[in-house]
Amino acid sequence: MRVLFVCLGNICRSPTAEGVFRQRLSAAGLETQVTVDSAGTGDWHVGKAPDRRTTLAAQRRSYDLSTLRARQFVAEDFQRFDLILAMDTSNLRDVQALRPANATAETDLFLRRYQLALDEVPDPYYGGEDGFEQVLDLVEQASDALLDEIRRRL
16 A cells, blocks of 8 residues: 655645654554655655654654655656545645546545545644644544554555
């Protein structure tokens, strides 16, 4: 199983989802059976580490994002991944606009897929510290649901 998380710049929401989900997989003993990555629909931050506020919020909950670097989503990701989960509808539209005719990957909104209270993970970039904590809360809930889905698929 191969999962890709996508947000706008790949420095806040999607690397948070990647880091949280990697830890969930490791705790479940599934890290060798599932490939996880993240990407952004924009190219502004390619090669950069996650936003400092993202990294600090993650560290407070024992998630390590230090090795992650931003990359841009490309059409070839539809062949590399089985499941592409976008953080909001705008990014989902941008992802689907690149979908090749022969694409096999499933796309969805990360939160909506698991019928959580919100459909979208709010972008914390221009807000305060509490936004980064909210992202973690939402991503942790959705990651638990994703882990359950993957267990059923394997």
